[in-house]
Amino acid sequence: xxxxxxxxxxxxxxxxxxxxxxxxxxxxxxxxxxxxxxxxxxxxxxxxxxxxxxxxxxxxxxxxxxxxxxxxxxxxxxxxxxxxxxxxxxxxxxxxxxxxxxxxxxxxxxxxxxxxxxxxxxxxxxxxxxxxxxxxxxxxxxxxxxxxxxxxxxxxxxxxxxxxxxxxxxxxxxxxxxxxxxxxxxxxxxxxxxxxxxxxxxxxxxxxxxxxxxxxxxxxxxxxxxxxxxxxxxxxxxxxxxxxxxxxxxxxxxxxxxxxxxxxxxxxxxxxxxxxxxxxxxxxxxxxxxxxxxxxxxxxxxxxxxxxxxxxxxxxxxxxxxxxx
Numbered sequence: 001x002x003x004x005x006x007x008x009x010x011x012x013x014x015x016x017x018x019x020x021x022x023x024x025x026x027x028x029x030x031x032x033x034x035x036x037x038x039x040x041x042x043x044x045x046x047x048x049x050x051x052x053x054x055x056x057x058x059x060x061x062x063x064x065x066x067x068x069x070x071x072x073x074x075x076x077x078x079x080x081x082x083x084x085x086x087x088x089x090x091x092x093x094x095x096x097x098x099x100x101x102x103x104x105x106x107x108x109x110x111x112x113x114x115x116x117x118x119x120x121x122x123x124x125x126x127x128x129x130x131x132x133x134x135x136x137x138x139x140x141x142x143x144x145x146x147x148x149x150x151x152x153x154x155x156x157x158x159x160x161x162x163x164x165x166x167x168x169x170x171x172x173x174x175x176x177x178x179x180x181x182x183x184x185x186x187x188x189x190x191x192x193x194x195x196x197x198x199x200x201x202x203x204x205x206x207x208x209x210x211x212x213x214x215x216x217x218x219x220x221x222x223x224x225x226x227x228x229x230x231x232x233x234x235x236x237x238x239x240x241x242x243x244x245x246x247x248x249x250x251x252x253x254x255x256x257x258x259x260x261x262x263x264x265x266x267x268x269x270x271x272x273x274x275x276x277x278x279x280x281x282x283x284x285x286x287x288x289x290x291x292x293x294x295x296x297x298x299x300x301x302x303x304x305x306x307x308x309x310x311x312x313x314x315x316x317x318x319x320x321x322x323x324x325x
Contacts, residue, residue, distance in 0.1 A: 001032045003096045004307060005089055007082045008037035009064035010103030011295045015041060018102065021300020023049040026056065028301065029308060034089060034096065036082045038062050059085050064103065067293065071106025075114060083107050087115035090286055097316075098287035098307040100278070102295045109146055112284045119323045122283035126158050127228070127290065128165055129279045131238055133217045140166045140175070140223045141216075144279060145232035155179070155196040155225055156203070160322050161282040162223040163205055168313035169280075169306065170222065178211035178221035180230060186210065192227070200225075277306035287316055 006022050008015040019042055022033045032055065035042050039060040046056065064082045065073060078084055083103050090099045101108060105127075112118065112125050128142035142162040147154055159177050166175035179197055181189035186197065186209060193210070200207045211221055216234055226234070249263045278291040278299065289307055291299050310316075 001030060002308060002311060003032045003034060003093070004304060005034045005036060005086045005096055005099045006300070007064075007086050007099070007101035007103055008035055008042065009082050010067075010101055010293065011291070012293045013296055016045065017295070017297045018300055019045040020049070021295075021297035022056070022304075023051050024297060024301045025304040026051055029304060031304060031308070032056065034059060036061060036086045036089075037064075059089065061085055065107045067104050069104065069107070071104065071110045074107045074111045081107075083111050084115065087111045090288075091116050096286070097311050098289060100289045100291065100300070100303055100307065102291040102293060102299075105145070105290055108288065108290055109281070112281055112288055116288070117285045118283050119285060119320055121323055122157070124154075125281040125283040125288075126154075126161060127279050128162055128282055129235055130165075130169055130277070131216070131235070132242075133219050135219060137219050137222075138170050139216065139219070139221065140170065141231055141235060142223065142225060142282065143228040143231045144235045145228050146281070147228045149229075150192065150227040152192060152195040152199055155192070155227070156199050157283075159200055159203070159205060159207070159223065159225045161319065162225060164315070164318050164322060165280065165282060166222050168310050168315040168318060171313075172222050174206045175222035176206050176208045176220075177223040177225060178208050178215065180224055180226035180234075181210040181212065183212050184210050196225075278303040280306070280310070282319065285316075287311070 008018045011018055015037055025031055034057045036059045039058050042058050061080050061082055063080045074084060086099050090096050124147050126143040127146035128140055129144045130138040130140050133139045140162050142158045163175050166172050179193060181193045211224060215221060216238055249260055252260055278289045281288040287310060289303055291303055
């Protein structure tokens with residue numbers, strides 16, 4: 001019975017949806033969650049869902065870091081915040097496999113450094129997402145918003161970690177790794193990408209060269225490497241395109257309702273990010289997963305399934321191995 005820490009705060013729809021999602025995960029996967037948040041709220045929902053008290057644990061707090069607060073507040077004075085308490089328990093309890101939150105991304109990033117710890121030689125954790133692309137494929141995008149100003153060595157590190165994530169989460173034995181640029185030609189790109197291209201070419205990875213923006217959905221690569229600034233734009237644009245496509249289908253006034261629902265179902269299956277889990281921090285000593293602010297109970301369920309899949313594939317050990325070498 002895997003132990004997973006869940007911070008109930010941070011979702012736009014409120015803490016209730018997170019707790020309901022956890023109750024679904026208990027029934028679906030038999031996990032033992034450690035919920036960090038208001039005891040009364042958690043107990044009421046768990047009782048409503050007929051979840052026995054011995055099936056979960058509560059770390060009580062009503063303090064949480066909002067998205068409007070600076071990430072640095074995690075350093076001091078907020079030791080009773082849900083993120084701080086979650087990291088403290090994650091670090092001290094060997095039986096806990098992961099931490100899940102929809103909270104302040106910056107505070108989660110800083111907390112992973114100062115309260116949990118990073119793998120050797122990692123200065124900042126990166127953030128990766130598995131996004132839909134051609135057919136039934138998923139493409140791993142790293143970094144998608146954590147490390148904004150990168151060096152070529154950072155991009156090399158992203159490639160190594162993205163390679164491990166794609167193996168463990170997507171089940172790809174030898175992921176194709178591409179570097180985001182302004183064209184596939186080797187000589188194209190900024191000074192940063194050209195320097196990174198040279199270094200990536202020398203590694204024992206399945207590096208296939210440069211990519212361009214259209215390759216986010218083409219299926220040309222399994223892992224896309226880029227800086228956090230560009231990666232976050234790519235991520236948000238992909239989400240927006242999917243949502244806009246669904247809205248266009250819903251506006252088909254002359255089409256039959258059955259046809260609209262059929263097309264909408266296909267688009268939702270591809271672009272409904274709330275049912276696809278969450279972003280994963282790479283380089284942390286234990287697994288930390290960050291849900292989107294618009295997360296709902298199905299996001300929680302999918303994110304916990306993601307954690308369990310990574311754990312089954314020995315994700316943390318595989319990630320540690322690349323830095324041990």
